[in-house]
Amino acid sequence: MTTAVLGLQWGDEGKGKVVDLLGKDADFAVRFHGGNNAGHTVVIKDKKFFFHLIPSGVFNKKTIGVIGNGVIIDLEVLLDEINTLKSEEISLKNKLFISPRCHLILPYHKALDEAYEKMRGKEALGTTGRGIGPCFADKVSYNGIRIYELIHFDLFEEKFGFQAEIKNKILKSLDLKLINIKQELTKYKKIKDKIEPYVVDTYALLYDAHRQNKNILFEGAHGTMLDIDWSPYPYSTGSNTVTGAINTGSGLPIKSIDRIVGIVKAYTSRVGGGPLPTEIEGGLAKKIREKGHEYGTTTGRPRRVGWLDLAALKFSCQINNVTDIVLTKLDVLSGVPSVKICVGYKLGGKKIDYSACGYRELAILTPIYKTFDGWSEDITNIRNVNNLPKNCQKYIKFIESQLQVPISIVSVSPERSANIFL
Numbered sequence: 001m002t003t004a005v006l007g008l009q010w011g012d013e014g015k016g017k018v019v020d021l022l023g024k025d026a027d028f029a030v031r032f033h034g035g036n037n038a039g040h041t042v043v044i045k046d047k048k049f050f051f052h053l054i055p056s057g058v059f060n061k062k063t064i065g066v067i068g069n070g071v072i073i074d075l076e077v078l079l080d081e082i083n084t085l086k087s088e089e090i091s092l093k094n095k096l097f098i099s100p101r102c103h104l105i106l107p108y109h110k111a112l113d114e115a116y117e118k119m120r121g122k123e124a125l126g127t128t129g130r131g132i133g134p135c136f137a138d139k140v141s142y143n144g145i146r147i148y149e150l151i152h153f154d155l156f157e158e159k160f161g162f163q164a165e166i167k168n169k170i171l172k173s174l175d176l177k178l179i180n181i182k183q184e185l186t187k188y189k190k191i192k193d194k195i196e197p198y199v200v201d202t203y204a205l206l207y208d209a210h211r212q213n214k215n216i217l218f219e220g221a222h223g224t225m226l227d228i229d230w231s232p233y234p235y236s237t238g239s240n241t242v243t244g245a246i247n248t249g250s251g252l253p254i255k256s257i258d259r260i261v262g263i264v265k266a267y268t269s270r271v272g273g274g275p276l277p278t279e280i281e282g283g284l285a286k287k288i289r290e291k292g293h294e295y296g297t298t299t300g301r302p303r304r305v306g307w308l309d310l311a312a313l314k315f316s317c318q319i320n321n322v323t324d325i326v327l328t329k330l331d332v333l334s335g336v337p338s339v340k341i342c343v344g345y346k347l348g349g350k351k352i353d354y355s356a357c358g359y360r361e362l363a364i365l366t367p368i369y370k371t372f373d374g375w376s377e378d379i380t381n382i383r384n385v386n387n388l389p390k391n392c393q394k395y396i397k398f399i400e401s402q403l404q405v406p407i408s409i410v411s412v413s414p415e416r417s418a419n420i421f422l
């Protein structure tokens, strides 16, 4: 069985929790795109773990983590994660494999990310500052440096020196701190020795695993509304976040994916700039943010919140060919007196689809809402759908009927066991 877990909104839907949950039966958990701009949380009893690069499935005994070729890697962040897991007595020896084709996020990418944001001033996009855009830009302009070069260190020295010199010219013109090439090369030589044992041809590994009918779980990052092509660009992240990225970012054909699980938060959140059509302001937004702990896992920034947006979600289900949905954080809506769901968009008196909108349209359109009576009960300990408050059941049924995709699991707290299976 090959399963994909994808965020269908603006990220932070609860993918980490779901990957940990579905990972129980997985032989492999695979990241295939993005970088350490992702922040995925796994809560086991009262302990919280944050993953930026290592697949969230590795807590499961038999699950092997794979970082596929589509992922861009900040090696210092990766080593930190490896060490955190070591301190939890999880050794990643023969339990983590990294593709040599992964591009590296290097210090000048982070410097440039920050510089671009600073120069945008009021128009800043609100990136995570992790060097994502500049690293992907180098990849497609043939200026990237990969794990492959790191392993063949003479190539790394040559390419890093050349690239850092070019980037230093830009940084100098902006009066920014320059990259100390010699110092960085000494640092990366040490990093190379630590990373090398994890590097294998992950394509062959996954191809063989699939032929042997192993369970493979793909862990999507970010969300469809941040996809480089399908978001309101440039309010995007640097990678494709849709199902198609599994093929390019791991090598497995799309046809080999049996189940595509879309993760949907019961409301909407977004961290960073850009349009959010159903955004809630004021006291209610604050209440939802605090109750849902809506603060960035990577940057700690407060997340903006909004009502559930079915206009955007219909598009996400279609483009990803979603087979079933995991609805998360429904518990956060307990106590909200009336709950709204956006069922469509209107612009200039006419209906408009998500796919027809750019960032201008998304910023000015009017969402069409259906309002539901809320529920006040705490639902975190409920494990049977029939025991949920009636208004809460109506909310779930309405989402399912509108999206025409079955909801398979409802998550009612961060803890890995707090789920209602439908």
Ligand code: GDP
Residues within 6 Å of the ligand: 007, 011, 012, 013, 014, 015, 016, 017, 038, 039, 040, 041, 042, 043, 222, 291, 292, 293, 296, 297, 328, 329, 330, 331, 332, 411, 412, 413, 414, 415
């Ligand atoms: P990801 O990026 O999609 O993995 O999501 P994040 O980990 O960035 O953010 C989701 C947050 O919600 C984390 O703090 C999770 O522990 C938490 N979470 C996940 N599922 C639930 C749920 O059903 N209820 C509540 N209250 N919190 C949840």
Ligand code: IMO
Residues within 6 Å of the ligand: 007, 010, 011, 012, 013, 037, 038, 039, 040, 125, 126, 127, 128, 129, 130, 131, 132, 133, 220, 221, 222, 223, 226, 235, 236, 237, 238, 271, 272, 273, 297
């Ligand atoms: P997970 O996997 C939420 C957002 C950033 C910013 C935009 C561009 O945890 O759901 P970038 O650093 O990627 O160039 O920033 O994308 N963003 C995310 N928002 N969750 C994420 O990942 C995100 N990854 C990127 O906040 O608006």
Ligand code: MG
Residues within 6 Å of the ligand: 011, 012, 013, 038, 039, 040, 041, 297, 298
């Ligand atoms: Mg996150």
